[in-house]
Amino acid sequence: MIQFRRRAFLSFFAFSLATLGLACSNDGGDATETGGALDTTAQAQDSDASPAPAADLPDVIVTHSVLASVVRELVEGVADVVTIIPDGQDPHDFEPSAKDIEAINNAAFVVANGLGFEEGLDASLEQLRDEKGPVFFVGEHVTVLKMADEHGDGDPHVWMSPASIIEMLPDLADELGAALGTDLSASLTAVTADLTALDAEVAAIMSGVEKCELVTGHDEMGYFAERYGCELIGAIIPSTTTTAEASAGGLAKLKEVIVEHDAKVVFVTVGTPQAAAAKIAKETGASLVELSTASMGRAASYADFMKSVANRIADALK
Amino acid sequence: MTWAANPFVDPFAANEFMRHALLGSVLVALVCAVTGTYVVLRGLSFVGDALAHGVVPGIATALLLGASGVLGAAVGAAVMMGAVSLISRKSRLSSDTSIGLAFVGMLALGVIITSRSRSFVGNITQIMFGELLGVSVSALWWQFAALVAVGSAAFVAHRPFVLMSIDDGLARTSGFSVTFFHSLMLGLVGVTVVASFQSVGSLLVLGMLVAPAASGALVARRVSTMMLVAAVYGTLASYLGLLASYHYDLAAGGSIVLVSVVLFGLTALAARLFGRPDNPEVPHQHEHRH
Numbered sequence: 001m002i003q004f005r006r007r008a009f010l011s012f013f014a015f016s017l018a019t020l021g022l023a024c025s026n027d028g029g030d031a032t033e034t035g036g037a038l039d040t041t042a043q044a045q046d047s048d049a050s051p052a053p054a055a056d057l058p059d060v061i062v063t064h065s066v067l068a069s070v071v072r073e074l075v076e077g078v079a080d081v082v083t084i085i086p087d088g089q090d091p092h093d094f095e096p097s098a099k100d101i102e103a104i105n106n107a108a109f110v111v112a113n114g115l116g117f118e119e120g121l122d123a124s125l126e127q128l129r130d131e132k133g134p135v136f137f138v139g140e141h142v143t144v145l146k147m148a149d150e151h152g153d154g155d156p157h158v159w160m161s162p163a164s165i166i167e168m169l170p171d172l173a174d175e176l177g178a179a180l181g182t183d184l185s186a187s188l189t190a191v192t193a194d195l196t197a198l199d200a201e202v203a204a205i206m207s208g209v210e211k212c213e214l215v216t217g218h219d220e221m222g223y224f225a226e227r228y229g230c231e232l233i234g235a236i237i238p239s240t241t242t243t244a245e246a247s248a249g250g251l252a253k254l255k256e257v258i259v260e261h262d263a264k265v266v267f268v269t270v271g272t273p274q275a276a277a278a279k280i281a282k283e284t285g286a287s288l289v290e291l292s293t294a295s296m297g298r299a300a301s302y303a304d305f306m307k308s309v310a311n312r313i314a315d316a317l318k
Numbered sequence: 319m320t321w322a323a324n325p326f327v328d329p330f331a332a333n334e335f336m337r338h339a340l341l342g343s344v345l346v347a348l349v350c351a352v353t354g355t356y357v358v359l360r361g362l363s364f365v366g367d368a369l370a371h372g373v374v375p376g377i378a379t380a381l382l383l384g385a386s387g388v389l390g391a392a393v394g395a396a397v398m399m400g401a402v403s404l405i406s407r408k409s410r411l412s413s414d415t416s417i418g419l420a421f422v423g424m425l426a427l428g429v430i431i432t433s434r435s436r437s438f439v440g441n442i443t444q445i446m447f448g449e450l451l452g453v454s455v456s457a458l459w460w461q462f463a464a465l466v467a468v469g470s471a472a473f474v475a476h477r478p479f480v481l482m483s484i485d486d487g488l489a490r491t492s493g494f495s496v497t498f499f500h501s502l503m504l505g506l507v508g509v510t511v512v513a514s515f516q517s518v519g520s521l522l523v524l525g526m527l528v529a530p531a532a533s534g535a536l537v538a539r540r541v542s543t544m545m546l547v548a549a550v551y552g553t554l555a556s557y558l559g560l561l562a563s564y565h566y567d568l569a570a571g572g573s574i575v576l577v578s579v580v581l582f583g584l585t586a587l588a589a590r591l592f593g594r595p596d597n598p599e600v601p602h603q604h605e606h607r608h
Contacts, residue, residue, distance in 0.1 A: 095433055246451055248563035248570055252333055273444065275452025279335040 058108040058180060063118045064091045065295060066159045067138065069302040071111050073191050074173060078182050079108065084121065088295045090271040092241045095120045104128065109179045111172065114139030115156035119241070134179045141168035145222045147240060155240050160293060161223035162199040162306060166192055198303045203228060205310040209317050215254070215263050215286070217272030218244070220293045224309070233261050236268070236277050246276050258284045265316045267291040289316045329564040335451055340560055342453040342517040343574055345461040346526055347552025352472045353510045354531035355545045356503055359483040363528050364414065365402070365504060368421035369511045370446075370520045372398030374428035377445050377515065382431065387445075388460060391515055395508040398424055448519025450570045451563075457516040464513030468506050475499060480541050518571045525575030526552060533578075533585045551581055 060079045062068035065087040072081045082103065085094045091113075096104075101124050104110055112118060112125050114137030128135045142164045144154035158164045169192055177184040206212065212230035214221055218237040225232050234257040237244050258266070258280070266286050268277050281288050291312055292305075299305040330336045357366050376394020377387045398420055405416035432442055472479065478499045481489035486496050507527070514523040534547035559574030 095429075097433070245447070245569040245572075246449075247567045248329070248336060248339065248451055248560055249565060249567040251335060251451055252329060252564060255333065273449050273452055275449045275454060276335070277452070278454075279338070279452050283334050 059103075060109045060111065060176065060180075061104055061107040062111045063113055063121060066302065066305060067111060067113060069296060069299075069305065070159070070165055070169075070191075071172075071176075073194070073302070074169070074184060074187050075176065075180070076187065078184070078187075079180055082107075085118065087297070088270065091118055091294050092271060093120070094118065096124070105133075108134065109176055110135040111176075112137050113156055113158065115144065115153045115158070116241075117156035134175075136172055136175055138168050138172070141171045143167065145226060147219065147222075152240065155219065155222040157220045157240070157293065158223055160221060160309075161227040162195045162202065162302075163227055164223055165302075166195050166199075169195075194303065198306055199227075201303075202306055202310045205307065205314050206230070209314050212313070212317060213261055213263060214313070215258060215266045216291075217266075217268040217277065220269065221267075228310075230313075233257050233263065236266070236272055236280065246273055251276060251280060255280055255284055258286055265289050267313070267316070269293050270295065325565065326561065329561065336560060336564065338453050338455070338458065339450045339517075339570060340556060342450060342458055342461060343556035343560065344553050345458065345465055346514040346518055346523065347530065347556050348549055349461065349465045349468050349510050349513065350523065350526040351530060351534075351545050351548035351552055352468055353506050354527035354548055355534065355541060356472075356479055356483065357507060357527050358531040358535050359541070359544075360503065362503070362507060363524070364417055366507050366511070366527050367524050368402070368417045369395055369398055369508055370515075370524045371421045371428075372424040373511055373515060373520050374442065374445055375424050375431055377520070378428050378431045378442075387516065388512060391512040391520070392508075394424065395512055399504055399508060444519075445515065446519050446521040447569070448515060448517050448522060448571050450517045450519075450574075453517045461513050461517065464509055468509055471502065471506055475502060476541075479503065483541065518574065522571045522575050525578060526555075529575065529578035529582050530555065533582045536582075536585050536589045551578060551585075555581060 057078070057080045060071060060075055060081050062071050062081055062083055064085045065083050068081050068083040075081065084096065084100050084103065085091050100121075104121070104124055105128065110125070110128065110133070112121070112135060116122065117139070118125070125135055125137075129137075138158055139153070139156060142158050144158075146154045158168075169188060173184040173188040206228040209230075212225075212228070213233050214225060214230050215233055216235045218235050219232070219240045221230070221232060222240075224230065234254045236251070236254065237246055238250055257263075263284075264286055265288075266277060266281055267289050268274070269291050277288055280286070289312065291309065292299075293309065296305055297308075299308055330340060357363055373391040373394040376390040376392070376397065378390070380387050380390020380393070401420040401423070402413065402416050405411060405419060406413045409416070411419075428445075429442060478489050478492075478494035481492055481494065482496060482499060482503075489496055489499070510527065511520060511523050514520075514526070518526060530548040530551035531544065533551045534544035538544035538547050555574050555578035559577045560570060562568055562573045562577065563570040
């Protein structure tokens with residue numbers, strides 16, 4: 001009996017040492033593939049990936065599809081953009097697979113939203129940054145909207161305003177260009193011009209709305225509202241993330257706000273609790289309008305995306 | 319928010335979603351009082367927990383295919399119970415281990431199914447914690463139907479169930495097939511979970527099964543009294559929990575379950591202070607081997 005116990009203890013001790021040794025040695029020594037086999041898997045997931053990659057263009061990984069559409073325009077012909085979070089899935093909720101993490105670690109460059117948006121990817125992205133890897137957090141290069149009572153990093157939905165994209169583009173072009181070994185300044189000028197024109201177009205669409213008051217699924221329209229003169233009067237989940245839960249008190253308050261402002265529309269997105277939204281709508285006589293704020297859907301470009309969001313809002317509030 | 323004349327009634331009077339949520343939660347409490355009594359008496363809370371997880375892949379698949387979540391839950395529960403009996407019969411593992419295996423397997427399957435979907439309608443959290451504040455009228459009808467079905471089955475099987483709660487052998491010598499009635503009991507737990515997941519969620523329904531009935535076990539002498547106490551406690555927890563969610567901005571389902579656990583604690587305290595009656599039908603809790 002004693003011999004058994006001793007043997008068991010020794011083997012367990014040896015096993016722990018071996019595991020510890022293995023774990024320590026793996027830190028910091030990563031093979032430097034550049035996408036390659038991962039390419040096809042990630043592309044199969046991503047419906048709006050660019051057509052078959054020419055020859056051997058390096059991969060730029062972007063976390064979510066709307067951001068990817070912008071980056072794609074910037075690196076057209078120079079790199080392939082691969083999106084991690086499948087279009088249509090709630091990015092707040094997304095849990096990466098091992099393949100996703102591998103792709104992130106092996107990419108030529110990673111563009112992330114930051115500000116805690118991609119909750120499931122946070123750990124890997126932070127680690128990449130700690131190792132001085134090629135990662136760019138958009139949120140660190142824009143003027144961030146702070147939430148009134150949130151003691152967090154601020155509102156992460158920065159892509160909802162072309163002005164914020166324009167703000168971060170020069171820094172992105174710099175770092176991305178350096179990582180890819182090319183000069184992106186021509187592309188930068190072209191894309192910035194397009195975005196400025198887009199900004200004017202969206203402003204024109206929104207100017208047609210008399211009083212823009214928005215009731216949303218969660219606090220996702222901050223940047224849009226600030227840019228185009230809308231007021232955010234309430235949300236089903238008063239939080240910048242969809243992973244929070246609705247409370248009876250919150251819903252009752254929202255009902256009062258809707259009635260007080262005579263709001264006719266509640267804009268819902270992926271991640272909004274549908275049943276609760278439906279009840280609020282029924283009890284106040286408002287109608288539910290689906291809004292894609294974090295997915296491209298059928299939009300082929302960032303411009304399409306922003307214009308369709310603006311049109312949807314303008315039409316609903318007519 | 320204006321403080322109306324009566325903070326205990328007005329949240330419900332002014333909001334239909336509150337009334338529906340209360341009704342939904344009370345219906346769950348009533349079904350759970352019946353099934354939960356036996357879950358507590360026969361030590362089935364682990365199986366109950368397993369079922370609560372086991373239905374998740376069923377619901378996820380059903381929602382993905384556009385089918386009814388309830389149907390998916392029913393299939394999930396059936397597969398779960400089948401897996402448990404298969405593992406425990408074909409191997410030398412105890413039912414405890416087989417339950418553990420089946421339930422983690424099913425839950426993992428549920429997580430994988432939802433993670434592979436490109437645009438999932440709802441998420442794991444919503445399935446497990448429910449959307450009480452959005453409970454639909456059809457879900458309320460489902461629960462009512464479940465209450466009637468479970469209530470009648472328990473009523474008819476009252477005698478064998480009570481005997482089995484004291485001792486399996488006793489039930490056997492009285493001429494009842496323990497295997498049959500044990501399966502029936504598990505089936506009722508399954509129906510309870512399937513009917514209730516839409517409101518309080520598949521995980522919180524376990525709280526509604528165990529906590530009120532546990533309070534009942536502390537104070538009741540007879541099984542029927544225990545059920546009644548469980549029903550009262552469950553209803554009270556529903557009301558207070560919703561009130562807390564309203565006045566303090568808390569998640570509804572979680573508040574209700576937390577209140578029922580707190581009520582249990584207070585009851586246990588009171589029972590300790592004021593002594594405990596002799597319980598001929600409700601025995602001291604001990605491990606059952608199934």
